[in-house]
Every structure is written in structure tokens, then in C-alpha cells.
Amino acid sequence: MKSIFGKGILVLLFISFYTSQLCAWSDGSNYFNPVKGKVICIDPGHGGTAATDSYRVGPTGEREEWINLRVALLLGELLDEAGAEVVLTRTTDTFIPLTERSKIALENKADLFISIHHNATADPKVNFPIIYFHGSAEENQASVALGKKVAEKLVGQLFKGKGPYSLVSDFTIFSQSGSSVLRGTYGIPGIIGEASFFTSPKEEKKLKQSEYNQKEAQAYFEAIAAYFATSEIPPIAEKNDPLEIVPFKVFQEAERMRPEAKAWKANFLKGKKLYKKGGKERLVEAFELLTLSVRSFPDSYVAKACHELRVEILKQQNQIDAVKMEEMRIQYFYP
Known part of the structure; x- marks a missing residue:
């Protein structure tokens, strides 16, 4: 140096x-x-x-x-x-x-x-x-x-x-x-x-x-x-490779410049609102909007909340396996 x-x-x-x-x-x-x-x-x-x-x-x-x-x-x-x-x-x-x-x-x-x-x-x-x-x-x-x-x-x-x-x-x-x-x-x-x-x-x-x-x-x-x-630095464990999580398809780099990517936060807010209103059709639409928000901006500060709301909707739809997968994503990827 x-x-x-x-x-x-x-x-x-x-x-x-x-x-x-x-x-x-x-x-x-x-x-x-x-x-x-x-x-x-x-x-x-x-x-x-x-x-x-x-x-x-x-x-x-x-x-x-x-x-x-x-x-x-x-x-x-x-x-x-x-x-x-x-x-x-x-x-x-x-x-x-x-x-x-x-x-x-x-x-x-x-x-x-x-x-x-x-x-x-x-x-x-x-x-x-x-x-x-x-x-x-x-x-x-x-x-x-x-x-x-x-x-x-x-x-x-x-x-x-x-x-x-x-x-x-x-x-x-x-x-x-x-x-x-x-x-x-x-x-x-x-x-x-x-x-x-x-x-x-x-x-x-x-x-x-x-x-x-x-x-x-x-x-x-x-x-x-x-x-x-710090008095004690946390450990790094031997990683499980690969993680047993189904990949969640998201926009990559230049794709995130697409017009629909601009609506990442609006989609989250609208999806959250529809979820609170409830009803089968509203929950389906909410799920789609929350999914699009995460796909557009998977590392945003609302992405974790999108996944958490997706979990709640999946629970109401009794999709047990999908719930487990979403909960793993939240646990491992969004501390």
C-alpha cells in the first residue's frame, strides 16, 4: 500500500x-x-x-x-x-x-x-x-x-x-x-x-x-x-451446498431497469392493502402483486415484508409445502 x-x-x-x-x-x-x-x-x-x-x-x-x-x-x-x-x-x-x-x-x-x-x-x-x-x-x-x-x-x-x-x-x-x-x-x-x-x-x-x-x-x-x-466475532459454519431452497426467480441486473420494475413499492403497498381487506379474489391479486414486487426488487427494504405476507396468504390457501419454503427464505436470506 x-x-x-x-x-x-x-x-x-x-x-x-x-x-x-x-x-x-x-x-x-x-x-x-x-x-x-x-x-x-x-x-x-x-x-x-x-x-x-x-x-x-x-x-x-x-x-x-x-x-x-x-x-x-x-x-x-x-x-x-x-x-x-x-x-x-x-x-x-x-x-x-x-x-x-x-x-x-x-x-x-x-x-x-x-x-x-x-x-x-x-x-x-x-x-x-x-x-x-x-x-x-x-x-x-x-x-x-x-x-x-x-x-x-x-x-x-x-x-x-x-x-x-x-x-x-x-x-x-x-x-x-x-x-x-x-x-x-x-x-x-x-x-x-x-x-x-x-x-x-x-x-x-x-x-x-x-x-x-x-x-x-x-x-x-x-x-x-x-x-x-467486538469482544467475540461470530462464527462462519461450513455451508450446506446447495441450500435446499427452490430458487425464487427474480429480475437480473438490466431487467431491473424495465418499466414494471418502477412499481416495486406501489405493488407492495397495493398488495398489502388487498391482503388486509381479505377475500379469495383479493388474496390472489395481492399474492401476484407481492410476488412482482419481490421479483422486481428482491433486495429492497420491503422484500422481507412481501415474503411474510406471501406466507400468510399461502397459509390461508392451505399450501403447506409452499409455506415452509417461504419461511426458509425469510429465515436464511433476510436476517
């Missing part, structure tokens, strides 16, 4: 302040620095696809991979100054295969894996953090704990401590096997962080600003430090 990053005054001042707040004196002469000596693998998502990828671009042309890299480099500076050993999967706007990113983390025996991303959807009003862990929440408890801290810090830094966030399994969007980089690094506490939506015009404008990128990097840094400062 020292050969890659400069030691800016802003970074030094921030580290000095934050470390003084975080560290506690242990014996009168030494203090506890939770990130010192930790190997942190930072993965700036995507890269090198501007000529071939028209999906990951904001309203005025800012590309996701550029934002991801800026934030990753700033986070790397913060961690380096705090004494962590930082490993980056890329340092320029170049294409790195997904399997190679996982390999880099494994070969460097990373203590933590953070893949930095930013999100897109058809609804330009949508803007909140989404954090993914791999597989089952019950098996991957360490990553769930990390994801919660990252989500809370992102809300604090970027959204003034207000608004929702989603913490979900990567099986919600890749129902067959989860995401490649998290699957490939399973066993290392790790998450994919989608800090905000570059498809929001206001957010895209902010994401172009170095000061805003710095705030996001600080959120990740604080979350990582808080994670390692």
Missing part, C-alpha cells in the same frame, strides 16, 4: 481523530488498535468495461466502476494509515475476472473481504444502502455481523442517520448460487456493499465529489474497525 498511496494531511487527521476515539488504553502505555495487522482485501467492483457495458452508468454519464475505485483507494489509505495490511483486487480501471478477485483474497489470507459497489434501478427516486452476505444468515453469522455494521455506518455518513437499509443474502438476487466473489471467498468474513444508487440524479452528482467519496470510505473504515473491536 505504501507504494500506491500518499499520506495526505486529511487522511492523517482523520485517522488520528478516529483512532483516539476508538482505542482504549489497556496497560497505561499501549492502546488497542482493532485493525492493526489485519489483512483487508478491498475489491473495487467491475472495471474496464466502459466500451461494452451501457448498464452501469448514471444519468449524466458517471460510471459505477469509477466510483467504486475512488472509494476503494480512499478506504485503502485509511486502513493503511491505521496499520492494516491492505490488498486491492485492482488499482486502475481495468477488468479483473471474478475468480481472480477471490483468488487474490485467498492467497493473501485475508481477514476480511469488502467488495465495493454502487447500485442501479429503474426508479430514479430509489436511494439507500444494500449489503449482501453469502448464503445462509445462520451459517454465515460473521458476515452478517459485518454487514450490519457497514449498513449502519453508511446510513450515518451518507444519509444523516435516517432512512432504511437492506441486509440480505446474495441468494436473493442470484438464487442459484449467490455471487461469485462472495462464494469464492466463503470462510472469510465478507460482504458486497452497495452504498447508494447512481441512478438517482441527486446521488450521482454527490458521487462525483471527492469529499463525498471520502465520507463513504470513512463509513467503511469505521465499520471495519468496530467489527474487529
